Amino acid sequence: EQLEGMRLTSAVDLFSWGAVMVFAATGREAFPGPTQAARIARVLSGQADTDGVPESLVPAVRACLTGDPESRPDARTLLDHLVTGTALSPQESAGAVPQSGPTLVEGVDDGATRRQDPARPHTPYAEAGSGPMPHTSSGAQAPPAAPSGEQAPAPSGSGDQAPPYYFAGRRLRTVQELAHAMQENWTDAVRVMSDAQERATLGAWIIDDLNDTLVDRSLFRRQVSDANAAVATLIAQARPDLPPVFRGHDCSIAGLSRLFEDPRPLLSGDPRSNELGLLARPEVLRTMSQHGGPDAGALRTLADDLVEAERVGARFHQQLAQGLSGWRGTQNHVDPAVILVFLLHSDLVRKPDPGARPGVGEWIEILWARVERSAGAARAGHAAAVYGALETVSVLAHQREQWLSQHRTVAEQQQTLAVQGDSDEGFRRGKVLLYWSTGICLFLTLVTSDVASVIFLSAAIASGIGAVVVASTHTQRFGSAHERKWRSHRAAQLPRVRTSLDSGLQNIERDLAEARRICSTG
Known part of the structure; x- marks a missing residue:
């Protein structure tokens, strides 16, 4: 018992060491998640978000953060690996649990129910032929299989022994299949997530039938105010290997650059402005960054810049409303979609054309001075604020005239x-x-x-x-x-x-x- 306690203490210490290394290298938690339940699920899954950790440290960090304490190396093995480069090997089990046969049930051909074959080790999702390993919101893999000989539930999201779920005319067995189908049939997915009864039925299948640990369960236990965001979250958590897509739009950096290439439709009330407005939200960009593609980091940065630019633009309008008597009570809006155009295309940050309206040019010249004094996200925010104030400027100039x-x-x-x-x-x-x-x-x-x-x-x-x-x-x-x-x-x-x-x-x-x-x- 003392030996077992010492070994578990060592495993916990090495787990803490791995978490500290991830935070020191990236400034982020090793197991991030939108809720406490999601973070716990990621810890149990044993796969941390090591994006940004130096490649030389990734094997050691991953080995120390695995969900099974028995699979973590001991301190001496870790030290030898870090100093000499020797291969890592897990601890020897001090007391192996006797193996037992599967639970037999009459009428089941293979003689086992909702279990993984103890004769073969747990196979990652990517190796099982069903696509890349499933991840949680930030890339954690599915939980490892139960120790050999124990009756284990089906792997998270596998649904091998669960009833199917019918969606968009398709018979689905796994969360991964569902996520892919939802991305291809977004309208149907939004209809499901918008309807409380349909969402509850889907949640029961994912949580109760599949015993899934990939998807944040709060999606089904809270009121959904934004069905599109809920669909995007489910897809990103269940299939981070898929390309980032929102409402059928390519949300890679290149795709967003094509969508947000001209501010004029956004300023003229073009019907496309409503669609682009749904995309131009920090939470959507962050969800898209959860897809494990090459643009993940750039999408996170773009989301942060969008937040900063909106804050700067709103603050600019607040200063004008507080300092100018003619601006009090005016409704000025900083459009996030216009900000996104300027963030993706800095060359489009140009002074608005005053046209033939007397007095408008003078106001634009005055306000644009703030844009010229800014850089980066602040420049985009100030420029969008000027564009958002054009109606107020026109009213003030007309009143003056x-x-x-x-x-x-x-x-x-x-x-x-x-x-x-x-x-x-x-x-x-x-x-x-x-x-x-x-x-x-x-x-x-x-x-x-x-x-x-x-x-x-x-x-x-x-x-x-x-x-x-x-x-x-x-x-x-x-x-x-x-x-x-x-x-x-x-x-x-x-x-x-x-x-x-x-x-x-x-x-x-x-x-x-x-x-x-x-x-x-x-």
């Missing part, structure tokens, strides 16, 4: 009304003078002698005629008394209107100045 036009109109009206007011006042005074002159002459006519009264009468008649002519001309040129009163009221209001327009234009100019400061110092 309207206010300038109104300001010019009000100024012209003020000048016209001022001239009209002076002329109107002249006519009014002339009429008053002539009316008084007529009245005075008529009065003098009554109080003077005959000769003088004739003279004053003539003067009264002339003044009266002049008053009538002036009054008629006044009405023709300046309208009725009501119209002249309205014009006078309008002339009194215009200074207040002009003051309001002046204030609005000053706010716009302050926004432009603050935008220049933000974009040049951020």
Whole structure:
């Protein structure tokens, strides 16, 4: 018993050494997974994610991280291997478990149920002729076979003794077959994952009938908010050997570069923008990176850059909304699909064309200064933010142009009304003078002698005629008394209107100045 305890302690220590070596070489866990259950399944499977570990250390690390403690080398063997390069060999078993025959069941031709043939060692998936070895979300192989002589369940995902599952008109026996069929029939797969009852039926087959340890069981035990992502996760975990495909689209770096080669459809509301928007998500790119192809690392990097670019673009919009009064309450969107275009094609990061819209060019010049000051993911994020703000820029520029036009109109009206007011006042005074002159002459006519009264009468008649002519001309040129009163009221209001327009234009100019400061110092 003491010997057995010492041997198990040594196995645990070597397992820890292997996990530390993976983390030191890659900065990642040796057994990553989206959930605790997935990580436990990977530990039990005994195959770590050693991508990035130096090739010279991979055999030793894999040997120490195998799921069966009996199969790990002892410390002396590991040390000899690391120092002299001698071959690794597992520990000798101190107490072998007596072998027993298979469980016999009447009516079964081979006499065994849900077990692996004890006469031959566990055969990896790739060697069994069914394709590459199954992996979990980050590439872990299926769990090893039970010790020789013990009754063992069927290998994870094999389904040799399990009932079949019918999908898209096909009779499937393994999770691997299902994953391949789902990738080829994505619409049917989404329909299954979207329907709670269908998903529960599939989960029962995978979990209960197959006793699968490859696929994250939370896919079937939680509410699925994104059926496409759930399908992609199942495929990547069950068949990481398949090429990265999402909704029928090639998601290798070359495939994504072809899909995201032009930002214009995304900006114009083209129907393709919705489809590309489903692809341009960090979680989708990370799921695609779980396929063990040459682009796995580049897809992970692309996902990280997309997250950073979205954060940078959103922060840029937040700065503008906080600093500029005209931006408050505006809805500006940083489109991840546009970011992906710029990340995959840095040469397409170009200043938007302002067209013939007055004032738009000035705003674009100001905002684009932030793009020119950035590099990498930040440059793509800032450029996408500028493209996402084009509608706001157009509204602000149009508003500024309207206010300038109104300001010019009000100024012209003020000048016209001022001239009209002076002329109107002249006519009014002339009429008053002539009316008084007529009245005075008529009065003098009554109080003077005959000769003088004739003279004053003539003067009264002339003044009266002049008053009538002036009054008629006044009405023709300046309208009725009501119209002249309205014009006078309008002339009194215009200074207040002009003051309001002046204030609005000053706010716009302050926004432009603050935008220049933000974009040049951020």
